[in-house]
Amino acid sequence: MLPSFVGCLKNRRCDALLPFSRCYNQWATVVPNEISCENPANVMNLVNGAWNETSKKRKLPDPLTGLNFMSVPDTQISEAGSFISSLKAVPKSGVHNAFKNPERYVMLGDVSAKVATEMRKPEVADFFARLIQRVAPKSYPQALGELVVTRKFFENFGGDQVRFLARGFSNPGDHMGQTSNGLRWPYGPVCVITPFNFPLEIPALQLMGALFMGNKPLLHVDQKVSIVAEQLLRLLHHCGLPKPDIDFMVGPGLTMNEIIKKAEPRNTLFTGSQRVAEKLAADTNGKVFLEDAGFDWKVLGPDAREEDLPYVSWQCDQDAYACSGQKCSAQSILFAHHNWVKLGILENMKQLASKRNLSDLTVGPVLSWTTEAMLAHTHKLLTVPGAKLLFGGKALTNHTIPAVYGAIEPTAVFIPIKEMLKPEVFPLATTEVFGPFQVVTEYSDSEVPLVLDALERMTNHLTAAVVSNNINFIQHVLGNSVNGTTYCGIRARTTGAPQNHWFGPAGDPRGAGIGTPEAIRLVWSCHREVINDFGPIPSTAILKTT
Numbered sequence: 001m002l003p004s005f006v007g008c009l010k011n012r013r014c015d016a017l018l019p020f021s022r023c024y025n026q027w028a029t030v031v032p033n034e035i036s037c038e039n040p041a042n043v044m045n046l047v048n049g050a051w052n053e054t055s056k057k058r059k060l061p062d063p064l065t066g067l068n069f070m071s072v073p074d075t076q077i078s079e080a081g082s083f084i085s086s087l088k089a090v091p092k093s094g095v096h097n098a099f100k101n102p103e104r105y106v107m108l109g110d111v112s113a114k115v116a117t118e119m120r121k122p123e124v125a126d127f128f129a130r131l132i133q134r135v136a137p138k139s140y141p142q143a144l145g146e147l148v149v150t151r152k153f154f155e156n157f158g159g160d161q162v163r164f165l166a167r168g169f170s171n172p173g174d175h176m177g178q179t180s181n182g183l184r185w186p187y188g189p190v191c192v193i194t195p196f197n198f199p200l201e202i203p204a205l206q207l208m209g210a211l212f213m214g215n216k217p218l219l220h221v222d223q224k225v226s227i228v229a230e231q232l233l234r235l236l237h238h239c240g241l242p243k244p245d246i247d248f249m250v251g252p253g254l255t256m257n258e259i260i261k262k263a264e265p266r267n268t269l270f271t272g273s274q275r276v277a278e279k280l281a282a283d284t285n286g287k288v289f290l291e292d293a294g295f296d297w298k299v300l301g302p303d304a305r306e307e308d309l310p311y312v313s314w315q316c317d318q319d320a321y322a323c324s325g326q327k328c329s330a331q332s333i334l335f336a337h338h339n340w341v342k343l344g345i346l347e348n349m350k351q352l353a354s355k356r357n358l359s360d361l362t363v364g365p366v367l368s369w370t371t372e373a374m375l376a377h378t379h380k381l382l383t384v385p386g387a388k389l390l391f392g393g394k395a396l397t398n399h400t401i402p403a404v405y406g407a408i409e410p411t412a413v414f415i416p417i418k419e420m421l422k423p424e425v426f427p428l429a430t431t432e433v434f435g436p437f438q439v440v441t442e443y444s445d446s447e448v449p450l451v452l453d454a455l456e457r458m459t460n461h462l463t464a465a466v467v468s469n470n471i472n473f474i475q476h477v478l479g480n481s482v483n484g485t486t487y488c489g490i491r492a493r494t495t496g497a498p499q500n501h502w503f504g505p506a507g508d509p510r511g512a513g514i515g516t517p518e519a520i521r522l523v524w525s526c527h528r529e530v531i532n533d534f535g536p537i538p539s540t541a542i543l544k545t546t
């Protein structure tokens with residue numbers, strides 16, 4: 001069954017369902033639920049403060065109906081010149097720093113406060129939630145959650161908080177007049193590349209971090225969802241951000257790659273797949289910060305209790321299948337202590353997954369894997385000795401999701417832990433499927449070393465959860481693992497990338513973070529030490545040649 005607004009779209013009678021559809025502020029150029037094949041949205045590029053069209057445009061299908069509903073720039077390499085020259089015009093010392101244009105720190109604090117105020121308006125929150133739903137279908141609470149995190153981020157960096165981000169330190173020197181000062185210094189021209197799955201939150205948080213620290217960013221967002229970032233930029237301009245502060249290029253990844261090679265930005269933040277991450281690391285000679293693939297694990301500890309079962313089961317379902325598993329933090333593999341299996345957690349997960357449906361988008365289109373690819377992966381895993389399908393493993397039916405996208409039931413494949421660890425199985429079992437899919441395994445007390453071995457051998461170290469209140473067990477697992485964002489305790493989850501804690505991988509010097517002051521400082525500024533040595537000049541009598 002399709003969500004109610006799809007039928008409504010076909011009839012083009014949206015207003016009854018959409019209380020806010022006609023009362024957006026003047027900055028918005030679309031009404032999310034009125035975008036249709038008869039009334040397609042048009043996305044534009046932004047460079048040097050001017051919105052531009054490209055010679056070629058790409059028509060995008062509505063992920064729920066397959067009908068073309070959007071036209072986006074298909075920027076060719078031949079059209080990349082203005083983006084390259086715009087980046088090249090930015091000095092390495094940035095647009096502002098502690099010695100240059102410091103009033104910009106204050107201006108950006110004001111812009112943040114105004115954006116947060118706008119996003120508090122119900123009609124603006126609804127606008128972004130529905131626009132996200134149109135291009136990256138997820139349930140309304142999930143889409144609104146993305147807006148709320150973004151709004152709180154802007155609230156966090158209102159007022160003087162932007163200048164406080166650039167706070168340095170000072171140490172007394174060796175003699176009168178000498179002090180050494182550590183400063184957070186911009187990179188100047190930088191790039192921000194973001195994927196489709198959080199089309200508002202990831203671009204907003206990384207862009208603003210780049211700006212706050214004094215850089216000029218070129219933003220590139222996945223074409224499919226570029227309309228969300230485009231509308232965000234229009235809101236930022238409305239709230240006082242100077243138009244030349246951010247460039248925006250919509251087009252193939254290869255065009256962006258070429259811009260990076262030619263413009264040589266001083267820093268690039270990439271969020272997306274591991275394949276592209278490694279390519280960019282090579283093409284930039286290492287001048288990157290990476291938020292790449294997430295193969296995220298959850299370990300359910302030995303202290304299983306009947307009273308905790310409903311909550312822990314619900315959290316497993318949310319972590320694996322909310323946003324159709326298209327969160328980089330989604331639970332990719334579950335290590336369930338057999339005490340939890342005895343209590344019935346796998347049956348509970350099956351029951352919860354069966355409640356998900358297309359009508360409220362609690363399951364929906366998968367944008368980077370096709371149905372065939374996900375089912376083929378499932379079938380391959382089922383050939384492992386002892387493997388079994390716990391639930392799912394079928395294509396969704398009765399829908400109009402276009403074949404370029406995937407649509408499968410929430411799926412879980414059980415693989416015995418000893419089989420999973422075999423070298424010929426391990427890479428397959430730990431491949432990230434960016435859809436509603438997870439691997440499940442079971443372990444006993446004596447098999448804890450096997451669990452730790454599996455955690456050690458994984459290649460991505462983004463999020464993790466140790467679900468237990470047994471402090472000794474938690475310490476043992478935490479002490480022998482590395483994931484950058486790790487939750488522990490009986491309420492531990494793998495998903496949840498709010499603005500109030502660090503989110504990012506660990507174990508890789510290129511690993512980025514998002515959201516917090518520490519993440520912004522790490523990714524978007526470097527350290528500069530300025531040593532003041534003003535005198536007085538000592539008597540020449542004490543000067544010796546050495």
Ligand SMILES: NC(=O)c1ccc[n+]([C@@H]2O[C@H](COP(=O)([O-])OP(=O)(O)OC[C@H]3O[C@@H](n4cnc5c(N)ncnc54)[C@H](O)[C@@H]3O)[C@@H](O)[C@H]2O)c1
Binds near residue numbers: 277292294328368505
């Ligand atoms: N670690 C995190 O915080 C995080 C967050 C979200 C998503 N992800 C990961 O992203 C992946 C899903 O996204 P995807 O499949 O769309 O990723 P992707 O790597 O295909 O695309 C991501 C972005 O890179 C651009 N791109 C593609 N090729 C490029 C190139 N050669 N040069 C420059 N830019 C290029 C795309 O246009 C897009 O904007 C998953 O692996 C997921 O785990 C990670």
